[in-house]
Amino acid sequence: MSDVLRQYHQYTDGILSQLNSQSRTKLAREMAKKLRESNRKRMIAQVQPDGTPFTPRKQQKLRGKQGKIKRKMFSKIRTIKYLKISANANSATVSFLGNVQEIAKVHQYGLRDRVNRKAEYRIIYPKRELLGINHADLMMIEQITLAHLAHHS
Template sequence: MSDLAPLDAALSGLIQNLTATQRRQLAREIAKRLREVQAKRIAAQLDPDGTPFTPRKPQQRLRGQKGALRRTMFSKLRLARNLKAESSPDSAVVGFVSRVQAIARVHHYGLRDKVNRRRSNLEVQYPQRRLLGIADREVELVGDLVLAHLAR
């Protein structure tokens, strides 16, 4: 995982010369692009460092229903309504909202959680699947977006 400190040190002086409106536009563009990149990475089921997620356990057939898997992992977590990009003149944030945030936290950190909140007391230890993160590719993307914004 990369740290944004070198990028921040290199570009902070240039960014401070922008007006608050220009910084807000830049932060909005960065957050939007990072949200797209994170959603694509989650769809590909890859950690930020490029390693594949731990595969899902095989699902049992439910009371005679046909079909193996119901859907791919995290197909609804990566939707725009659940994975939000927020920005201000001083920050760009990509994160999950409300109840989805709790589900994402369990999978991101590999915590224990109930399988079904309404009907079961069965708790399961979920494997760690890092949903959000900044890799070297994203650091380069942010640097390119800042430079492109400054060039305009």
Template sequence: MADDLSALEDWACTLLNQLQPKERSQLNTRIARELRRSQQQRMAAQRNPDGTAYAPRKARAQLRQKQGRIKRKMFTKLRQARYLKLQSTANTIAIGFVGRTARIARTHQYGLRDRPSKSSPDTRYNRRELLGFSSDDLNMVRTSLLNHLAEWSP
């Protein structure tokens, strides 16, 4: 995947250098929004960037469970635009989490240890890649770049 990303970067670099900084900034903002939307949709579908399903939650020990209860999906609030921030300039695009949500996301992204609450012991979390490039994301970046360059003619 990293090879595909570097190949896309090499290919697009010469084309992007022909654009003015304002046009590059607008293009980067549009691409960043589309990337954030695709990351949010992938988190809602509970999928890793390679298409595999997230590791299921661990079963909680309860005395009685409600029958017919709808299971909640993971990361419902974390995928909101309020927490999933984007920054774009003429040269860069950054999508990520900030503050306490970044700590939670990092724990799941890399499968680290954390305490769910102050009184609970350390727990090892399964790896669930919240952010990452899929092949569809790379194709989306490529097509949006080509569409923008097709509209822009020097």
């Protein structure tokens, strides 16, 4: 997907360079807000940016019985409290904040980590892309950019 972003950047670079810094920052902030909302909706739906579902959790055994996990994955880290945006004239970023960033990184890339602090062993978590950009996001960014340019022309 980075090739698509690179092509989009080349396409809009000349147009956006004509805007002043304050206007580009406002555009970047609007894009970041929309991307954060798009990624939050995907996390709620338990879907990766390419449309495939997340690998489901392993079932837990509680006192010899099969336990059912009632809460969806990533219900707390997808809140606005932890999913932050930053924007300036040259970039727009959606990222996780604080300790949540480590949890998200383990799931984003499918790394090895402990289940909890007291666990003596580490497990390999399946790759679940929490943040990403798909074709619909690119179309949304294009619409935001065109609307912003039309407003400032």
